[in-house]
Amino acid sequence: MDDLEYREAFLNGNSKKVEDLVKNALEAGVSPRIIINQALIPAMEIVGQKFKDDEIFLPEVMLAARAMQSGLKILKPLLTGEQKNYVGRVVIGTVHGDHHDIGKNLVAMMLEGAGFEVFDLGANVSAERFLQALQQHQPDILGLSSLLTTTMPKMKEVLSLLETTGVRSKIKVMIGGAPVTQEYADRIGADGYASNAGSAVELAKKFCRN
Numbered sequence: 001m002d003d004l005e006y007r008e009a010f011l012n013g014n015s016k017k018v019e020d021l022v023k024n025a026l027e028a029g030v031s032p033r034i035i036i037n038q039a040l041i042p043a044m045e046i047v048g049q050k051f052k053d054d055e056i057f058l059p060e061v062m063l064a065a066r067a068m069q070s071g072l073k074i075l076k077p078l079l080t081g082e083q084k085n086y087v088g089r090v091v092i093g094t095v096h097g098d099h100h101d102i103g104k105n106l107v108a109m110m111l112e113g114a115g116f117e118v119f120d121l122g123a124n125v126s127a128e129r130f131l132q133a134l135q136q137h138q139p140d141i142l143g144l145s146s147l148l149t150t151t152m153p154k155m156k157e158v159l160s161l162l163e164t165t166g167v168r169s170k171i172k173v174m175i176g177g178a179p180v181t182q183e184y185a186d187r188i189g190a191d192g193y194a195s196n197a198g199s200a201v202e203l204a205k206k207f208c209r210n
């Protein structure tokens, strides 16, 4: 796998090229997880860095995000497969006001791949909608994602609503997203934090063992 090729394809917003690179890597026997962790995520990190440094702007980031989704779409069925005896049930979503969903999608995909039943509510999800989904699906775990410092407080809002409605003690809440930290999770009273999809799966497994 040539990292530079992925990076260029992302920066050019070339979804077709990303699809071809992913297909070629699969044909060459590279595992979906390696493609995600060693090619797609690093390429997206470069995009994030360049955006931060004002070297590229929002339209380019949007195209890069679309390229990432194209790559993930090919890999998703290979990661998940049919599962009958679920390890546990998870409701996941990105909090209200936040439209970033790539990282959350990855966590959902990896959880499914590890044998969890996942109900993905998407992005920009209100606290009330989370509550409704918890009542409907009765999961073991709720996963909250936030990529903006301005939407992080929405996680606390969800937790407060679960507290006042008596649902909080019935589930484990794990949180994540680039600006989120373990310290923040402790501060708002979440049960756990994970910095990436792999650790999120480990954490979810731990919750379901206890």
Ligand code: B12
Binding pocket: 041, 044, 045, 047, 048, 049, 051, 052, 058, 061, 062, 065, 097, 098, 099, 100, 101, 102, 103, 104, 106, 107, 142, 143, 144, 145, 146, 147, 148, 149, 150, 174, 175, 176, 177, 178, 179, 193, 194, 195, 196, 197, 198, 200
């Ligand atoms: C792609 C992107 C976008 C895309 C999103 C497309 C999409 N469908 O998601 C678009 C172009 C739409 C976008 C828009 C904006 N963005 Co933006 N975006 C990014 C970028 C470059 C990459 C994010 C990403 O996908 N990373 C790749 C994934 C794989 O990583 P991840 O999301 O961190 O997820 C991993 C972990 O965090 C963790 N995780 C994630 N969720 C969860 C959940 C749980 C439960 C757990 C356990 C773990 C977990 O596991 C994931 C997988 O390993 C980041 C830069 C960055 N460094 O993060 C900026 C960034 C997040 N955006 C930023 C900004 C400012 C914006 C805008 C406000 C820009 C604007 N002026 O309009 C808007 C906001 C729109 C909105 N209301 O949501 C800032 C946020 C700054 C801040 N401190 O809040 C960043 C940091 C860029 C920057 N340096 O300035 N953005």
